[in-house]
Structure formats: structure tokens, C-alpha cells
Amino acid sequence: MADLQIDQVTKTFGDTQVLKGISLDIADGEFVSLVGPSGCGKSTLLRIIAGLEGQTSGAIRIHGQDVSGIRAADRNLSMVFQSYALYPHLTVAENISVPLKMRQLSAVQRLPVIGPFLPGSRDKNVEIAAAVKHAAQTLEIDKLLDRKPGQLSGGQRQRVALGRALVREPAAFLLDEPLSNLDAKLRVQTRAEIAELHRRIGATFVYVTHDQVEAMTMSSRIAVMMDGEILQCDAPDEVYHNPLDIRVAEFIGSPKINILPTEASGGVLRCGDVLLPTLAPNELNGPVLLGLRPEALRLASEDAVLKGQVAHVENLGSEIFAQISLVGQEGRVTLRATPVQRRSLRIGANVGIAFEGRAALLFDSSGKRVFNPHLIPAHSEVA
Amino acid sequence: MTRDLWKHLILILGALIVIAPFYMMVSYSFKSPGEIDRGEGGFFGRQEMMVDERCVKLRDPNREDVAAAVPRFPNKTDSQIRDALVAEAVSDCQMRPIVFNYSKAFTEAPLLRYLLNGVIVTASIFLIQIVVALPAAYALAKLKFWGREAVFSLVLFCLLIPVHAIALPLYIMLAKIGLTNTYAALVVPWTISVFGIFLMRQFFITVPDDLIDAARMDGMGEFAIVWRVMLPTAIPALLAFAIFSVVAHWNDYFWPRIVVTGNRDLFTPPLGLREFKGDGDGSFFGPMMATATVIVTPLIVAFLVAQRRFIEGITLSGMK
Numbered sequence A: 001m002a003d004l005q006i007d008q009v010t011k012t013f014g015d016t017q018v019l020k021g022i023s024l025d026i027a028d029g030e031f032v033s034l035v036g037p038s039g040c041g042k043s044t045l046l047r048i049i050a051g052l053e054g055q056t057s058g059a060i061r062i063h064g065q066d067v068s069g070i071r072a073a074d075r076n077l078s079m080v081f082q083s084y085a086l087y088p089h090l091t092v093a094e095n096i097s098v099p100l101k102m103r104q105l106s107a108v109q110r111l112p113v114i115g116p117f118l119p120g121s122r123d124k125n126v127e128i129a130a131a132v133k134h135a136a137q138t139l140e141i142d143k144l145l146d147r148k149p150g151q152l153s154g155g156q157r158q159r160v161a162l163g164r165a166l167v168r169e170p171a172a173f174l175l176d177e178p179l180s181n182l183d184a185k186l187r188v189q190t191r192a193e194i195a196e197l198h199r200r201i202g203a204t205f206v207y208v209t210h211d212q213v214e215a216m217t218m219s220s221r222i223a224v225m226m227d228g229e230i231l232q233c234d235a236p237d238e239v240y241h242n243p244l245d246i247r248v249a250e251f252i253g254s255p256k257i258n259i260l261p262t263e264a265s266g267g268v269l270r271c272g273d274v275l276l277p278t279l280a281p282n283e284l285n286g287p288v289l290l291g292l293r294p295e296a297l298r299l300a301s302e303d304a305v306l307k308g309q310v311a312h313v314e315n316l317g318s319e320i321f322a323q324i325s326l327v328g329q330e331g332r333v334t335l336r337a338t339p340v341q342r343r344s345l346r347i348g349a350n351v352g353i354a355f356e357g358r359a360a361l362l363f364d365s366s367g368k369r370v371f372n373p374h375l376i377p378a379h380s381e382v383a
Numbered sequence B: 001m002t003r004d005l006w007k008h009l010i011l012i013l014g015a016l017i018v019i020a021p022f023y024m025m026v027s028y029s030f031k032s033p034g035e036i037d038r039g040e041g042g043f044f045g046r047q048e049m050m051v052d053e054r055c056v057k058l059r060d061p062n063r064e065d066v067a068a069a070v071p072r073f074p075n076k077t078d079s080q081i082r083d084a085l086v087a088e089a090v091s092d093c094q095m096r097p098i099v100f101n102y103s104k105a106f107t108e109a110p111l112l113r114y115l116l117n118g119v120i121v122t123a124s125i126f127l128i129q130i131v132v133a134l135p136a137a138y139a140l141a142k143l144k145f146w147g148r149e150a151v152f153s154l155v156l157f158c159l160l161i162p163v164h165a166i167a168l169p170l171y172i173m174l175a176k177i178g179l180t181n182t183y184a185a186l187v188v189p190w191t192i193s194v195f196g197i198f199l200m201r202q203f204f205i206t207v208p209d210d211l212i213d214a215a216r217m218d219g220m221g222e223f224a225i226v227w228r229v230m231l232p233t234a235i236p237a238l239l240a241f242a243i244f245s246v247v248a249h250w251n252d253y254f255w256p257r258i259v260v261t262g263n264r265d266l267f268t269p270p271l272g273l274r275e276f277k278g279d280g281d282g283s284f285f286g287p288m289m290a291t292a293t294v295i296v297t298p299l300i301v302a303f304l305v306a307q308r309r310f311i312e313g314i315t316l317s318g319m320k
Ligand SMILES: Nc1ncnc2c1ncn2[C@@H]1O[C@H](COP(=O)(O)OP(=O)(O)O)[C@@H](O)[C@H]1O
Pocket: A013, A018, A036, A037, A038, A039, A040, A041, A042, A043, A044, A045
């Protein structure tokens, strides 16, 4: 187990720069998710950490040691691939034992037929078999040890891939979208199991995903990547409630955050015909994007500042998401309501919308977060 | 319905055309020379007792034989004893045509030795071809290095060179280093199979990169990846290649004929067939066809045994 340091790593494929100077410190035992849309360079970064791909510039340090030029096999990292990448010709037990065999047996001891009879290989093989059994029991696949990968379901293959990573004690685990080939139900279940596994073995995990829900539910920290840059790396809560960039705000959270284009002048935001007082810093002028999470919005009486018509309602049972077209605005905002409010959310009904001033997230025209230096008083309602 | 019928008729016709020479070969290997000449006797021939003229001629009694036989035939003149001896020889040299053909195939020429040579040569060629082609194909399919495309173009280019065009230079080189009339001469020129490299490369391209990366993470070096990951996953493709390689070299007449001059110990099975050509007493079709049958039998048996996997191999559906 060890800490990882990613220091100003860049990567260029031909003419395109895929990673634009990534820096990230991952502490020992941390579970860090790299999350971002497809093609933003997450896998590339993970492969550079693993040593499967060379960086164009920058350095990777494992436990303080620069590993540039050390090949993947010698970095002592384990990786789980999106496609599982199990050896199709080996049984589950053999698949899981490969990393141990390659490391603990000498080249001669690995030879087929005569290898097992050489001095010393017997003891080591017994040890390896025990380790494989233990890993299989941890993942509850000990009944499948004699099967070939072709005879397993997706979820079982996924576990075998985890087992192969788990069987030795690597400096860190690298997981590249390990759940994306599973069906939704299994994904939720395995998500919890991986998080639990991390808690139990306390190893360093770097987890790549494009699914923000996975990142939110599993990680100690989330690094949000976009276009080859890390926009923000913080605890899930912080990333959700305090995004530093509008792209982070838009990527994290489902349903998506509501963004209203406004004009700021003298501390007042003008949103179409509507004036929203006390939200913006006094010295801020010009276009400002106002971000409001669906759960920050509440239904209010029809004389509230923001008014609209219910356009569409999604009832999830435990909660209701209503899309409301605002008066005098293009587009809709999404609002989260409780099932009790179901009745006031008839399609076409006129409703008012209220929110707490502190819940408003302001971004300048370049998408950077604007903080209001004058603390918005608690419970300052915009209604 | 009728379209299927036509399809099948055409296929059956095609199959008959392909099978006809085999049918002749096997049928001739059962028949007596007379039946072959007159074209009678159906598939198996009548299997009537026949007399091996050469056998009789070899036992033609001379004066000592006659003198030695006097005690067995008392009160007979020399010419009577002679006739009796000839009659004995004729009855000893009588046998069924099938026995005649096949025993001739094995006794006239050391066919077992030839078969063994064939096995040694084809197996060596195939093994070395794999040892060379797999790493080369792996590098061409999965490693990034400067000039990879150029090397692959060279491979494709080499596919276009007919062996007969380079046979002479090859022969001269082998002769210069004194390798003619050795197993090496039969094996070495075929050890680098561009076709094998090409075929395996095409297969390796379909192996997911993740699998190779996983092997690297598991601690394998590039050669370990070739032998422990690529080879086992490529078994179907290898079998497909084995068909081409083994059949081509087992049946090859051209090259062994060039580099093996005189030393019958190095003859491969097809060269063995030649032993029956232009024999003193006319064509020797029965034993010749028996030899041919013996030569192709190992291939056919191997094919039947591995039929399912061969067809898999040709469709290259090993993964997934
Ligand atoms: N070997 C490569 N050669 C050229 N471009 C590549 C290569 N690998 C990845 N890329 C490009 O780099 C970008 C990032 O890829 P990747 O790291 O796989 O994204 P992600 O995993 O976030 O979806 C993509 O635009 C992809 O096309």
C-alpha cells in the first residue's frame, strides 16, 4: 500500500493533447474517483499511472519514488479493466493465480509439466492456492473456481477480475470503469461491495468512471476531469455543494443542475424580467450564470418572483421531479418535490418557485465560480 | 425447395469431381494388375488369388536348386523336378491383390522410413514456423515500433513470391554450405512462413488490447505474453495454419526432389511414390496406389480427429 503522486502529467497523441498537465496527490488508503465524460482522458491517465502508456511530460511517484521508466509489471499495481480481460483459456482459479505465479515462481518453476516438481515449487504452489482460495471467498466466487471465463455471467467475470487484482497486495488498485458492463441492478450492488472492500482492506484505490453516481457513492474524493484537465478534486459533498466550475456543477448531480442566465449589477441579478436581490457581490457586473440544484427549489405560492407552468412530471415514488417552464425564460427548470405535493403539480398548473439564497451558485461568463464575499444571511429566502 | 435441390445437386456434383481421383486411388490399391488394365471388378476388385510374376521369376530354380531337391522327389527326372519346383513357387507366390499391393508398398520401398521422415520434416517445419511466426505476428499486431507498417508491407510482399522462383538460389546456398541431403535442407528453407506470420497477425489483431495489458499488469514480459496468452488464445488459428503447413509439406514433392539426391534414407513419402514409377516390368499401379493411400491416410485421420476444431479455426472464431 502506498500513496500516489501525479505531478504535471501531460500526454500527447500525435497532434492532440489528451492530458494537459494533471496534478493529483492521492494519500495512502484513499479511494479517489476520476470522473468525467467519455474521451476526457481518464483511461489514458490511469494507464499512465499503471505504466501501460508513457507520459509525454511530468512524473508519477509511488510512495515517493519516481516510477518513470519502470515497466508496468514492476510497479506493483493491480488493475481491473472495463472488459475484465480474463484469460479465456484458464479457469477462474488459474486466472486469479497468474499474478502470484508470475511474481513468486521462477521462470523454471513456471514451466508446464516439470515445473511443479522442482524443489520449492510445491510449497509455493500450496501458498498460492491458499491465497487464491482466500481471494475467491472474499468475493464469494469460490464455487466457480473450476470454470472457464466463457461459462460465467458478466457479474461473475467482474468478480474474477477483481479477485485477480485482489490476490496480491499491490501498492494501489486501479479500476477502469469496472461496472459499466453490468446491468443497472448488479451495478448498484457491486458498487456497494467495492466500497466495502475498500474499507475492509484499506488499500489505495483509483477508480475511473463516467458515471457521477458511482463516483459520488464510493469515493473519499472525486477528481472531476474534463478535456484533459482536473477541474476540481474534493470530497463528494464538497464537489456537489460547492463546485468551482460550471462544468463540474453540470456534470455532478442527477437530475442536472438548473442554470439560469442572468445579468448582475450592484448586487442584483436580473433574470429576464425578474429581479433577484442580495445574491450577487456588489462589485460584480455583467453576465452571470445562476445555478440552482433541483432540491434547492421549492414550490411556493403563485406570487413568488420566479413563476412558471408545470410542463412535465416524473414521479419516482419517493420523490417527484417536475419540469417547469419559467415565465419569460426559455428552457425549463427541474424542481424536486415531495410526494405530498403531487397534487399541486398538475401539468399546466401555474406555480411559484422559491429557493434559499445560500443555495444559489454563481458562475462568471468563463464558467468559474463567483463567491459572494458578503455572507448571504441564513434563511434569506428568494420567493 | 427446388432451389435447395439444385444447390445440393451442384454441391454433390462438385464433391464427386473432387472425390473421383481418391476413389480411383483407393480402388486401384485393392485390385490386381489385370483388373486395373481391363478396368473391371468394381471398387474392391474380385480379390481372386493372383500370382506375383516377379516372385515366381525370383524363385526360378537353377541347377543347384534342382540337385538339392532330388531327395524330396525320388524317381523323377530333372525336368520333372524343375516343373514341380516351379509349381511350388507359383503356389507360394499366390496371394490376394489387396495383400499383394499393400505388402509391395511396404516391402518394395522402406515406406515406414519415408513416413517417419515425413513426420520428422513436417513436425520440425511446423514447430519452427510457430516459434518464428508467433512473436513476429505479435509484434506486428500489438507492439508499436518505428517501421512497423513497412515491415508488415514486406511480409505481404513476401507472400507474393512463388517458392519455385527462389528454389534455385536456395538450392545453391544450401549446396554451398554443404547442407544438401540432410534434414536441414528439407526443413530450414520453410521455417519462416510469411503466410503464418500474416495469418497469426490477422488473428492477434482481434485479441483485445486489454487482455495484453492485463497480462503486463500481472507481471508478464512480452515473450511470456506470446507463449502464455497469445498462443493459447490462438489455438484455433494455429490449427488453421497447421492444415496449410502440414498438408503442404507432407505432400511436397518438388523441394525434397531437389535437395535430396540419392540418399533414400531421407526420402519423404511423396518421393517414395516414385519408386514405383518406370519399374522394369511395366507399370506397377496397384502397389503405387497403395503407397499413395498410405501416405494420405495420416492426413485424413488427423483431419477427422480434429475436424471440429479445424472448422472453428478456419472461421477464426476463437475469442469471446
Ligand atoms: N493510443 C491512442 N492513440 C491516439 N489517441 C488516443 C489513444 N488513446 C486514447 N486516445 C484519445 O485520447 C482521448 C482520451 O481517451 P481516454 O483516455 O480513453 O478517454 P476516457 O477513458 O476518459 O473515455 C480520446 O479522445 C481518445 O481518442
